[in-house]
Amino acid sequence: MRAKAVVSGLAAMATLLPLGLSSVAMASTNSASTVSIKHNAYLITAPKSGSTKIALETTGTKLTVLSGGNSYWYHVEDAKGRDGYITTNTYYTTETSSSTATTSSSAAASSSSTVASTATKPSTSSTSTASSTTGKQVVEVLHNAYLVSAAKSGSSRIELEQTGTQLTILSGSTQYWWHVEAPSGKSGYITANSYYTTTTNPLNVQLPPGVTLDPAITPIASVDASADAKFQAILKVAESKLGTPYELDHNEDRGQTGFDCSNFTAYVYHHALGYIISTSSKTQYTSVGTKVAIADMQPGDLLTFDDGGHSGIYIGNNQMIQCGGGLGKVGYLSVAPGSYWYQHLSAVKRMY
Numbered sequence: 001m002r003a004k005a006v007v008s009g010l011a012a013m014a015t016l017l018p019l020g021l022s023s024v025a026m027a028s029t030n031s032a033s034t035v036s037i038k039h040n041a042y043l044i045t046a047p048k049s050g051s052t053k054i055a056l057e058t059t060g061t062k063l064t065v066l067s068g069g070n071s072y073w074y075h076v077e078d079a080k081g082r083d084g085y086i087t088t089n090t091y092y093t094t095e096t097s098s099s100t101a102t103t104s105s106s107a108a109a110s111s112s113s114t115v116a117s118t119a120t121k122p123s124t125s126s127t128s129t130a131s132s133t134t135g136k137q138v139v140e141v142l143h144n145a146y147l148v149s150a151a152k153s154g155s156s157r158i159e160l161e162q163t164g165t166q167l168t169i170l171s172g173s174t175q176y177w178w179h180v181e182a183p184s185g186k187s188g189y190i191t192a193n194s195y196y197t198t199t200t201n202p203l204n205v206q207l208p209p210g211v212t213l214d215p216a217i218t219p220i221a222s223v224d225a226s227a228d229a230k231f232q233a234i235l236k237v238a239e240s241k242l243g244t245p246y247e248l249d250h251n252e253d254r255g256q257t258g259f260d261c262s263n264f265t266a267y268v269y270h271h272a273l274g275y276i277i278s279t280s281s282k283t284q285y286t287s288v289g290t291k292v293a294i295a296d297m298q299p300g301d302l303l304t305f306d307d308g309g310h311s312g313i314y315i316g317n318n319q320m321i322q323c324g325g326g327l328g329k330v331g332y333l334s335v336a337p338g339s340y341w342y343q344h345l346s347a348v349k350r351m352y
Contacts, residue, residue: 033064034063035063035074035093036096037058038090038093039059040059042086043076043085044085044086047069057086063078064078066083069088074088089280091282137199139178139190140164140197140198142195142196142198144162145160146158146160147161147188147189147190149188151174166183167183167190170187171217173216178197208290210287211288212276219233219274220272234272234315235315237268238264241259246260246261260324261281261311263279265284265313266279273351283308284302285308285347289301289302290349292348296348298350303322304347306346310324310325319333320333
């Protein structure tokens with residue numbers, strides 16, 4: 001999951017710190033993130049399939065990343081100053097550098113300590129409860145910041161959240177604001193500015209390689225659910241899409257109709273478990289999940305074929321559910337020993 005953009009402007013800072021402070025810690029960016037084009041792709045006017053094409057960006061071109069993108073589309077500016085969106089599909093693009101946030105004022109520490117002296121720190125037991133019982137991601141406060149009533153600057157303040165407090169992430173977060181519940185039980189929004197907040201895995205669960213959690217979604221199975229609960233969640237999401245047509249590079253998470261093989265597997269793990277993984281079948285083969293022996297295949301495992309040419313999900317009884325594979329839609333195929341797809345099976349990836 002790409003890092004959330006820094007909220008800019010004095011108005012935003014006024015929301016974060018108490019009135020009367022004469023100095024604030026401003027975050028600055030040392031270097032802009034860039035996207036490199038791996039295969040020709042169009043710059044378009046909006047982050048959705050079918051939007052008006054602005055220009056064809058050719059292989060090797062570098063684009064500057066702007067705020068306002070999402071998991072499926074980069075918001076970028078090209079070398080000619082044209083502003084638009086381009087796919088995050090790793091076949092076409094790759095992010096080559098990351099912005100580094102630094103504090104531009106030495107007043108950061110003194111401002112933080114001043115704020116700390118004006119409020120009562122939440123009890124350790126309350127914070128521990130919030131982080132150990134939810135099974136969800138949490139936001140940890142790095143420097144004192146206000147919980148506010150809406151996801152915009154100038155919203156009314158609910159309470160001050162102090163350094164070290166952990167807040168449970170709710171659905172409805174945006175690129176600039178986390179929607180959270182505080183240990184006090186109050187819910188609201190807190191800045192996603194990386195100077196003030198960071199995400200953490202409250203249960204210290206080891207995620208598989210190539211997997212991050214999406215804090216903006218409430219999956220069917222939480223990160224600490226049993227293996228069986230996770231598989232049942234996977235099966236529920238996957239079977240809900242039976243018969244959905246195969247469409248190259250399509251993903252219903254992007255508002256498109258249908259899926260291709262790797263967008264289907266990414267969609268299933270996203271909604272079932274809250275995972276964000278690559279939508280490239282090649283990357284799923286090389287970099288996603290923990291490789292296990294074919295003989296150890298278990299329901300819920302990611303299956304990759306022909307060195308990343310196809311992917312599906314094992315559901316037990318020598319069957320997988322996938323999109324395409326000669327069916328032209330989401331459906332079941334055999335992976336029994338001796339079957340066509342068993343003979344083309346390259347890797348079995350454990351996903352939890």
